[in-house]
Amino acid sequence: MKAANKQLAEWDTELNQLHERNGDLGLKVQMLEQELKEVRRDREEIKNLVPTVAEFPEPADLLNQLKAQRKKSRADLVDMEVVLDILENH
Structure with missing residues (x-):
């Protein structure tokens, strides 16, 4: 027990x-x-x-801003379109 x-x-x-x-x-x-x-x-x-989506300016506006800051820039409208496309897809 x-x-x-x-x-x-x-x-x-x-x-x-x-x-x-x-x-x-x-x-x-x-x-x-x-x-x-x-x-x-x-x-x-x-x-x-x-913000879920970044808003970028139009390619022409972006090019104008670039030209205003860098007067001798050789970038053109097509370059700006490519840059914006890269930014939007990455």
Whole structure:
């Protein structure tokens, strides 16, 4: 009978340790879920602030701006179209 009581006491101790650990894990899960909610909310705010598509000027306007800043530039309208195409596709 003593052996059985001793075994039961050991199991009881072990069970209490498991309950404590489970409680700690439950608290950790709750904290992580809260952190995830905050990150998701922040992510949505950031996504709403960042434009999804860059808007570039017309090739002719871009060429005019270039010529205004670099009068001796040899770039032409076709060059500007290619540059804008590269920027839009990358």
